[in-house]
Amino acid sequence: MNFTFSEDQEIFRDAFKKYLESNVTPEKIRSGWEDNMPFNQARWHELEELGILQSNLDEKYGGLGLDLVTSCLLVEEMGYYALPEPAAEQIFLSNLLINKSIDIAELIEEKNQFIGVTHSLSPNILFLDNSSKQINLGEDSISIVSSKDINGKKLKSSDPSRDLTNFIFENSDSGLLQTLNDQKSLVNNVATSGMVMSAAILVGLSRKILDLATAYTLDRKQFGKPIGSFQAVKHMLAQAAIEIEFSKATLYRAAYSLDNDNPLQKLHAAQAKLQAIDACEMASRNSMQAHGAMGYTWEMDLHIFIRRGWSYKQVWGNKSLLENYIMNQLEKDLPKLGSTYTFL
Amino acid sequence: MKIGFSDSQKKFRDEIRGWLEKNVPKIPLKSFDTKEGFEEHREWEKKLNSGNWSMVTWPKQYGGRGLNLIEWLIFEEEYYRAKAPARVNQNGVFLLGPTLMEYGSDKQKEKFLSAMATGEHIWSQGWSEPGAGSDMAAIRTTAFKKGDKYIINGQKTWSSRAAFADWTFGLFRSDPESERHRGLSFILVPLDAEGVTVRPIPQLDGEPGFAEIYFDDVEVDVSNLLGGEGKGWSIAMATAGFERGLMLRSPARFQETASKLLSLYFKNKDNLSGSIESKVLQSWLRAEAYALNIYQTASNLMAGKKIGPESSLGKVFWSELDHQMHQTALDILGVSSELEEVVADDVASWIKGYMFSYSGPIYAGTNEIQKNIIAERLLGMPR
Known part of the structure; x- marks a missing residue:
């Protein structure tokens, strides 16, 4: 049992954090929003050059072949800085599909390009114009589609960083390159991976949202002192810190289980996502409150992060779906509950 | 990162499980807050000590087994699984013991540690x-x-x-x-x-x-x-740190309560509302989250990292969780929940635990004090 990160994992994460700190600022995110182009092609190339996009891609495809715990740490930082580009999706969805299916790997020649992945848990395509190919996951089939032949309807998300397109197959083979059947286990695997990915984003967002609030309460003065010196404000933010703390280890265990193909990986992922949802809700609500009326403005950066949470709470497993899944699972496994089974 | 138990850890688990199965009293002891129960629990401490199981985390030189934190968590899991008697000398074993080892003179260690281990001094x-x-x-x-x-x-x-x-x-x-x-x-x-x-x-x-x-x-x-x-x-602060931290409240007790709550829920499920279901589910999730957090913390400590004010996060978390779990159990039991002597469905122990769960957010530093510590020392908010 060694539940710690390796030095390499921390170094990689910290280096990436440094990059994000100067290259993914609220100003830059806002400028993407204003131009209606949240996907920044130049930044995508930088992420490729840094090895982020290929971090978990198998070495035989030119990737770094790193494990998903490392990926999880990277994605948590993508959440922290509200990176608009779907690098998290590339890592946890399309890279995973390429790594696990030789058929898909052969069809996706340019593995550094964004590949949109759809599933009933996340049915809309992100950044259609930036992808050459799409992978659509059915219940037990996977179809690979050429994006240029897809026509869809643009949808406006409450998070302007998400450029969404809804497409309906006009006929079943528009743009279709290939359909793979009997893929139930791979589809489930990707859905689980999506849960871990979205949980990691939420944990990162929650940390950022709390940091913004603590900084604001040090700065803002009322009654002649920083509002952060008032207990009512302290306790709100302390409560958020507690929720965030207790979402982390659950998340890392879920990433580890996914990486090691643990038979309980879906349960672990669902736990991680639910804890992350709780953390993000608490952090968002209390941090907004700590900002007072300023928090409710477009001008303050807080909402850039809060609205991202609204989306990632719902895609790749929402509360209702996850709770039902876990409850059914627990009823089945009742004899195997208790502390001695935590790490089976 | 390698999450899972090694062969030697599994072997250790089997060893303690075997000992407890043989030695845990079949009839639960009386409460240690009664004269008779107190002495029964003192005897149990002696028994634990006879198997060298009383001070497992203490270094061997002080009569312990020198277990590391992961082994200690395993020990606790087995202890709660076996429903072994509560530790009447927890103030000694978990609080004063480690403080003595750090600050005590050789003479003091000699005088107090072994008497603590045998239950002679409670x-x-x-x-x-x-x-x-x-x-x-x-x-x-x-x-x-x-x-x-x-x-x-x-x-x-x-x-x-x-x-x-x-x-x-x-x-x-x-x-x-x-x-x-x-x-x-x-x-x-x-x-x-x-x-x-x-x-x-x-x-x-x-x-x-x-x-x-x-x-x-x-x-x-x-x-x-x-x-x-x-x-x-400063010595007292170190002691309080041991108390708030993982030495006193290992996750096993909360996980066992959560499992018991789930069993109670599934048994009565047909008559229960959705709000009860979601509280039951949340209890289990949070007990697991606490356990995972403690395993990660224990690993980090073993790798040489320190924990300070972070222990306040856990104190608020487990004490609120414990209260919520017992509250939910009573809501499931409904009209029978007040009957202190009913053995069926463990009513007696739920109501007793429920009363005790009111004290969790108060003792070892109230949760309000913990939140001040979190805000000031972890988040850097001004005093």
Whole structure:
């Protein structure tokens, strides 16, 4: 049992954090929003050059072949800085599909390009114009589609960083390159991976949202002192810190289980996502409150992060779906509950 | 990162499981907050010690097994799984023991540690006073040095286990000129000393789990001073750290409660509403989240990292969780939940646990104090 990160994992994460700190600022995110182009092609190339996009891609495809715990740490930082580009999706969805299916790997020649992945848990395509190919996951089939032949309807998300397109197959083979059947286990695997990915984003967002609030309460003065010196404000933010703390280890265990193909990986992922949802809700609500009326403005950066949470709470497993899944699972496994089974 | 138990850890689990299966009393002991139950639990401590299972985390030189934190968590899991008796000497084993090892003289270690291990000395805590609760630095009970004695005068209160315990440890004002956290000393006091009066205080369940201790010119040998004179505050902070942290509240007890709650829920599910279901589910999730967090913390500590104010995060988390779990169980039991003697569905233990769960957010530093610590020391908010 060694539940710690390796030095390499921390170094990689910290280096990436440094990059994000100067290259993914609220100003830059806002400028993407204003131009209606949240996907920044130049930044995508930088992420490729840094090895982020290929971090978990198998070495035989030119990737770094790193494990998903490392990926999880990277994605948590993508959440922290509200990176608009779907690098998290590339890592946890399309890279995973390429790594696990030789058929898909052969069809996706340019593995550094964004590949949109759809599933009933996340049915809309992100950044259609930036992808050459799409992978659509059915219940037990996977179809690979050429994006240029897809026509869809643009949808406006409450998070302007998400450029969404809804497409309906006009006929079943528009743009279709290939359909793979009997893929139930791979589809489930990707859905689980999506849960871990979205949980990691939420944990990162929650940390950022709390940091913004603590900084604001040090700065803002009322009654002649920083509002952060008032207990009512302290306790709100302390409560958020507690929720965030207790979402982390659950998340890392879920990433580890996914990486090691643990038979309980879906349960672990669902736990991680639910804890992350709780953390993000608490952090968002209390941090907004700590900002007072300023928090409710477009001008303050807080909402850039809060609205991202609204989306990632719902895609790749929402509360209702996850709770039902876990409850059914627990009823089945009742004899195997208790502390001695935590790490089976 | 490697999450999972090694072969030697599994072997250790089997070993403790085997011992507990053979030795845990088949009939539960009486509550340790009754005279008779207290002595039964003292016997159990002796029994644990005879198998060398009483002080598992203590270094071998002090009669322990020198277990690392992961092994300790395994031990706790098996202990709760076996429904073994509660630890009447937890003030000694988990709080004073580690403090003595860090700050005590060789003589003190020799005198107190083995007596603690065998259950010969059962310890109570002497922190709070009528005027010093959350504001512990307001302590007024004095221990002035006179020759080779300290003369103690004043009053301690909320002293856990003091009704039947043999000794107490706590903070006393040794410098008459001092104020607040300066001039306090950490002193060990035998409760049978002349001038000591213990007045038990019945708790919510009617049993005297804590007591007031009156000191009237009590003479204590200077060799009972722990650490230096006037150094009491920082030693006490270290002790409080052990308490809030993972030494006192290992995850196993909460996970066992959560499993019990799930069983109760599934048994009665057809008659229960959705809000109960979501609380049951949340209880399980949070008990697991606590366990995972503690395993990660234990791994980090073993890798040489330190934990400080972080332990306040866990204290708030487990105490609120414990209350929620018991509250939910009572909501499931409904009209039978008030019947203190009903054995079916474990009603008696749910209602008793429910009462106790009200104390979690209060003892070992109230949750409000913990949140101040989190805000000021972890988040950097101003005092």
